[in-house]
Amino acid sequence: xxxxxxxxxxxxxxxxxxxxxxxxxxxxxxxxxxxxxxxxxxxxxxxxxxxxxxxxxxxxxxxxxxxxxxxxxxxxxxxxxxxxxxxxxxxxxxxxxxxxxxxxxxxxxxxxxxxxxxxxxxxxxxxxxxxxxxxxxxxxxxxxxxxx
Amino acid sequence: xxxxxxxxxxxxxxxxxxxxxxxxxxxxxxxxxxxxxxxxxxxxxxxxxxxxxxxxxxxxxxxxxxxxxxxxxxxxxxxxxxxxxxxxxxxxxxxxxxxxxxxxxxxxxxxxxxxxxxxxxxxxxxxxxxxxxxxxxxxxxxxxxxxx
DNA sequence: TCCTCAAATGAGAATCAGTCGCAAGCTATT
DNA sequence: AATAGCTTGCGACTGATTCTCATTTGAGGA
Ligand SMILES: [Mn+2]
Ligand SMILES: [Mn+2]
Ligand SMILES: [Zn+2]
Ligand SMILES: [Zn+2]
Numbered sequence: 001x002x003x004x005x006x007x008x009x010x011x012x013x014x015x016x017x018x019x020x021x022x023x024x025x026x027x028x029x030x031x032x033x034x035x036x037x038x039x040x041x042x043x044x045x046x047x048x049x050x051x052x053x054x055x056x057x058x059x060x061x062x063x064x065x066x067x068x069x070x071x072x073x074x075x076x077x078x079x080x081x082x083x084x085x086x087x088x089x090x091x092x093x094x095x096x097x098x099x100x101x102x103x104x105x106x107x108x109x110x111x112x113x114x115x116x117x118x119x120x121x122x123x124x125x126x127x128x129x130x131x132x133x134x135x136x137x138x139x140x141x142x143x144x145x146x147x148x
Numbered sequence: 149x150x151x152x153x154x155x156x157x158x159x160x161x162x163x164x165x166x167x168x169x170x171x172x173x174x175x176x177x178x179x180x181x182x183x184x185x186x187x188x189x190x191x192x193x194x195x196x197x198x199x200x201x202x203x204x205x206x207x208x209x210x211x212x213x214x215x216x217x218x219x220x221x222x223x224x225x226x227x228x229x230x231x232x233x234x235x236x237x238x239x240x241x242x243x244x245x246x247x248x249x250x251x252x253x254x255x256x257x258x259x260x261x262x263x264x265x266x267x268x269x270x271x272x273x274x275x276x277x278x279x280x281x282x283x284x285x286x287x288x289x290x291x292x293x294x295x296x
Numbered sequence: 297t298c299c300t301c302a303a304a305t306g307a308g309a310a311t312c313a314g315t316c317g318c319a320a321g322c323t324a325t326t
Numbered sequence: 327a328a329t330a331g332c333t334t335g336c337g338a339c340t341g342a343t344t345c346t347c348a349t350t351t352g353a354g355g356a
Contacts, residue, residue, distance in 0.1 A: 018332065057335075119283075122286070166352065168352080188342085
């Protein structure tokens with residue numbers, strides 16, 4: 001049993017909920033993906049693995065994974081309800097190209113101490129940090145004069 | 149004529165669009181607000197000033213203000229389509245309390261140089277930065293054992 | 297001032313992601 | 327096996343945003 005499965009099971013037990021077959025499959029699908037995803041995409045992954053899980057169940061499971069600390073919202077301009085798995089992944093900033101949509105990631109190591117200091121000043125108890133930068137990736141700068 | 153009105157006019161002219169009465173009123177409403185808002189709230193502000201602008205027009209104008217650099221999206225967990233005006237406002241991080249919803253702001257001064265350095269490494273041309281921190285505000289920590 | 301035409305608007309229909317209600321299916325317990 | 331509580335699928339529903347289209351407005355030219 002993977003670590004993340006144990007963690008999910010523990011979380012569910014603490015809520016008198018069950019680690020069902022559906023939830024296990026959704027969890028596996030989430031950790032099989034290495035990009036950001038939404039409910040619909042996750043559902044597609046399951047369907048192409050011939051797993052007939054209803055979309056409603058996918059929608060119902062995402063908040064559980066969120067609460068369990070296994071995924072986090074990963075908002076994209078324009079898109080809604082995007083997530084990414086975070087178990088075992090160092091926290092990171094997202095650099096989103098507004099032209100081609102590519103997303104690069106960088107660790108938050110240098111930003112974190114600063115935010116920690118400010119949190120102390122505000123007496124704010126941080127739960128989750130999100131750093132998103134929009135702009136043009138290297139490739140798109142160089143093709144800035146191409147069509148669209 | 150306010151600076152932001154001139155800027156909007158210039159932007160619209162460059163697109164062969166017109167600074168109409170409706171757009172002017174929406175612009176004024178946007179800068180009369182000093183919190184984050186969505187289309188519906190903006191529409192309410194206009195209605196309570198007896199300005200009968202249709203909600204569709206509000207929705208149509210927001211992307212123009214965005215493109216003109218007068219407002220920016222200000223995503224809130226759970227809420228969609230939130231904005232804030234930014235003309236003349238220093239860029240800032242948002243500290244959102246997950247319990248009471250209060251939003252505090254801090255300048256990005258100390259974070260910016262770090263992100264600038266990383267942008268250089270990535271050869272990324274930054275257009276917009278968003279730093280959002282979720283957690284508990286000071287008040288809510290102290291009432292953490294209260295109901296809800 | 298009057299005309300012309302592209303741009304803008306209002307009203308309501310349409311879309312679409314996400315949620316909900318409920319009957320049926322599971323699973324642990326007795 | 328009966329019970330009780332959790333979970334699921336299905337389809338109906340909701341609410342935010344977008345779209346369509348008939349009508350109005352506004353800027354520039356005659
Ligand atoms: Mn990521
Ligand atoms: Mn703000
Ligand atoms: Zn790009
Ligand atoms: Zn609070």
